[in-house]
Amino acid sequence: MAQSDGFVLVYHLSYALVFSNIVADIQILINPVNLPENSLPGTELSRAYDKDVAGKPNAYRFLNKTKDFVIDENFGDVTVAYPLDYEDVTTPKSWVLYVRVYDNERTHSTTGTFTVILQDVNDNPPRCSQDIYVIELPENIPVDTSLVSLTCTDLDGTIPNNNVTYHLIKDTFSNKTFTLTKNELKIGPMHLDYDNSVFSEMDFKYTLFIRVSDEGIPALSTIIRIILRVSRINEHSPIGTMMAFTFSVFENSPIDTLVGKITYTDGDWPFNNIQYAIVGGNFGIPPKFYIESDSGMIKLLNSVDRETVSQYKIAVRITDVANDALPDPIRQRSSTAQVTIHVLCHFAVCQHPYHLALERRVRHLTALAMETKIPHESSEHWDNNNIG
Template identity: 25%
Template sequence: MIESTPPGVRFPLGSGRDPDIGTNSLQNYQLIPNPLFSLVVRESPDGTKQPELLLEKSLDREKQRNHSLILTAADGGDPVRSGTTQIKINVTDANDNAPVFTKEVYKVQLLENLPEGSLAFQVKATDSDEGVNAEITYSFSDISNRARQLFTLDSRTGDVKIKGSLDYEEGKRYEATVEGKDGGGLSAHAKVHIDILDVNDNAPTLSLLPILNPIPEDSVPSTVVAVINVRDRDSGDNGAVSCTIDGDLPFRIEPSSENTYKLIIAMLAKALDREEAAFHELVLRASDGGEPARTGTARIRVAVLDANDNAPVFSQAEYTVRVPEDVPVGFTLVTVTATDADEGLNGHVKYS
């Protein structure tokens, strides 16, 4: 008997037999009381009584799949004689139950460095029916094109796997709707919220904007040589960057604004001296706060322009010359020489 049978339907039962005649023959049928079934006895034109089982209430296989009834046939003799039979009813399934997901909303967090093919999560639905009516097929019913490129759903198991490269910097959150449909066509839906978690997979990058290069050697301390912009695509500590300069050089780095630094001349007694170093090779280093930290570097060559900061120096502090009294006019008595550490016109010495 299928569970979708509506109340009021009758099921003919087999008739009892009694070889006696008259009042001693079969006179009546009785059914042990049952809340779902009752007995209707229909009498044929020839006087034969035909028992019928009447369904009083709706069946539910999921609550009770088997029913056992006792039917009694009695004659009219004295004493009364009777016989009994057992009626076994097996309730067969109807697709009267839709699938039910274990969660209305699946909330998932995934690290962005999970490799392709990894199991991200699983959706699961159950169905109280049986057989084909309980076989559930899973599918995405509402999902963006980008999410469909990243995730695949196994229609049989409900396993959601990664099929593309996750990137927190490209997409931090995805939403989708999953459908579970049974073999009879009934379906259910659940929401899926996927949050991508950042990992420190990006090193800082530095870009330089020269402001004063080459720089005069007599420039005052704190003169800005270049502006440095630092960028890290990660977030949180992974994207928190500090900037330093390598070596003991007459320059330092000073924060300007968020992710921006200034390369300036250090406040030293003698910051720059072209005569000691005509240029400086600087290595700028930016490190993030990840664990382990990632580092980016940039190089800049700062040329130093000459300033006229050196006076000429004679080869001797004093020249002593002995001149004979008969020296002719135009005779060279002595040659003096002076040098200047500066360059160009600043280093060209004139005598007078």
Template identity: 60%
Template sequence: MILARDPDPGQEVEFSILSSTVNATNYFALDSTNGILSKTVEPHLDYETNLKRFQIVIAARTRGNMSLESCTGTITVNIQNVNDEIPVFAYLPDAPIHIYENLPLGRELIKLTATDRDIGDSVHYEFVGTFKGFSINDDSGVITISQPLDYEDPVIPHSWILKIRAYDNDRVHSTTGTVTVILQDVNDNLPQCTQNLYVIEFPENIPIETHLVSLICTDQDGTDPNNNITYHLIMDKFSNETFSLINNEIKIGPNQLNYDDFVFAGMQFKYTLFVRVSDGGNPKLSTIITIILRVIRINELNPIGNMPAFTFSVPENSAMDTLIGRVVFTDADWPFNNIKYTIDGGNLGTHSKFYIEPNTGMIKLLDSLDREVQAQYKLTVRVTDINNDIEPDPLRQRSSAVLVTINVLNINDEPPICNPPHLEKIIYAPAKIPFLQLNCSDKDSSHKALSYSIIRGNTNNWFTLERPGVDPPSLATTKNFQHDVFRGIQEPTTFQLLIEITDELGGNKASQLSTTTTVIIHMLPWTTPQPTTATKTTIATTMTTSILMRISYYWSPDNWISSVITITSVLFLMCVYAVAWCLFKDAPGCSRFFPNCHQHQMNQPSITTKEIIEIPRNIDSLNCQQKSNAKPILLPGNENVATIYDGRAIDPVTGKQYLFNSQTGEVMMLN
């Protein structure tokens, strides 16, 4: 540009810079000839670093005339800003950025900073391309998580190279950079199993090592150890030795399943197992699997007794329903001891004499016992378990048998018995050897346990009982009798001895029983007188026998027995009365009760002689003849034994005992 000219034509003007802003001459040059001010090549003007205004004072004078005054002028140069700068990133990380998959949405990963030296120009940011899961703020350059990042999601990559562009306002200048992001796995997935609850049923007798269940579990975490699964069996003390876990399989053992247990009953007969399935992450994540094993009970055990055989004893006079003993068995199958007792066979008697309570095993008496008939019984008791299966199954019932021996204890309840009950014997005086042996026995006692004594009619001890061994004794006369009594005997004489036989010799006197037998002895003289007439007569001897019994101990009957005896006694008395009525129905009424009454008999002939009767069949025949009205001579002590009592009765009310004559009806009270 021309800054000045000389008013004289033909004069050249020379230009020069007198002064300027600092460093202005570095950026501008003045042509001294033509006065053109121009920009130098170097250095460049930089609006952002240099002055924004330069002032240059220029002087103009005529060339060659240094003495002439010059004129001056000031030129102001204003620098204009031009968008000539490229944005520059202040920081880009060289190393990859590692992020976890569980970062929340909006989480800041990095903040990028880019600068533009152009004054008043701002920088903006953007991705070059599309990166799913990330977003960048175009003003601040902050990169954040825009959607969940799942390491296990196959559509989401595990690493990214993010390309970022920084540009100025007019998008005239821009620059790019890259950031590497690597996604890291996080243990954020629980182990997943195909089934979290198992309900299984097995019988209690299932073999050991039986496979119970196989667990199938996975972990969706993509890296080890996050997806490394381990199994841990959780059991209580009761189940500790019953189940085992190997890898992912649960088996029975080392102990057998056992349904028959009180503790197991409290657990409602089921095992509850827990398996913890864990991964190897930090922290570990776990899933619990529940296994319920219901055990089915099986009747697998036989009832067991506490002894191989049972032996009981019972007195023979025991009443019905007497407890003899108890058979005790146990059954270890649940429900415990749920067993039934039955008598399966054995020596029960003609009518079953025993029964057993099915629930308790108590053996009781069903009928009366008699040791003299049978002293021992052997029973077979069958013990059967019941309801030991889930559903009753008679074919699977188990049973055991045991031998029960019942010994009948002897009780002295049978008095001695003599056969025949009374004896008659004809002997000649003086007899010196045993002339009559008694025949007595006792069902309760042996021969040697019986004792004999003469309790009545043995005047002056003229008779004795000789017993050299254990057999019944023999009746013999003593020396006193032979020398004193029969030295001058001329007529037959009758003796009546009452002999008492007692059992349990040497035993308890309170329990001894006794009976009596009557022995009638007809003693004939040494010589027999001859008859003086031709009339043949026979001895008409009135012989009487009596049977007396002294009771030392008697059995007290039950009430029903007394009733039976009472009814029997009444019937018997009615029969006696009927017989008496038949015999005396034709006799005068007064004579039935008063023998000396002779009403209406004045015209009947009186009987002055007795009918001749025959001697009983067990009396020896007599070859001598006596007068028909001859009476036997009775020694002192035998005068009042003419009445024969051949029956005995018991009053059921008072308990008193009576002897009676079945022919005459005469009664004598014993106690």
């Protein structure tokens, strides 16, 4: 009989095994018996009977002392005395019981052996040293970094009840970011990435489950939970659509006139969290321009005069904000944009005969100054307002 068939088959087997026949004809239904562990007290294993003197009073005894089994004195039924635990090292795994039957007012007796084999039942789920792990790692940790190495055992006494297997329960988002090999969870094949809007909705944390199962029938399992918090790293510098920008503004435009807009992007989360600041160039004293730190829009702060300065060069620094777990400015990144602003004169003014004459005059004086090496600053000053 297969061991896994269990006790229930005891009553389905119709044959009897004759194992001893000295005087009386003792027989025992089912011998040996496979007894599943944990069987309840009173569970019937088998029955001894005297074939020769059926119908007449008999008496049945165990010859060896056992506390594990009971034989019914009158009917020969063998039952379990109390639940037997296969995993208890003090519990035998098999017994050979000597059964004596007396008949005819005890004038005859005969003895047989009865074997009980204890069967391991899958009654222990795998247990691990830790049921929950809380881990924090920066997003730039290399692929193949080990997250967790599980230590699990199964107390059951036999294979496959104590065969432990590991299964990572994946969702579509974490599918390619983690790999479980046997009991070890690693990052990969894709690396962690904090800079992701879906991940932000997950509060930048993964909750992973590993099912640790045995291979008993039915299988038992334990779920291990791993919470991985990912911390942000500033990996990208702000990037502009171009390195140099050229804008123009009409002279005498009112204050706050928009001169131009610089646009930079930054791939770190929070995306495009950048600030703009003018950091250098001949933007004048007092400054002629200012930049809106959040929008990158350059506007007029003071009116400009083309005849004073016709072209400004400005350096704008673009700096990312709060892109890293470490507080700014430890890992802040920045880029610099070169901005050229041409000051234009209005068409109506520029095409005026006086203005054209003025421009010719300026060019002439400039040429003279170059020839006589007179510093440009000391050349005759012309003012639009003085003409016409």
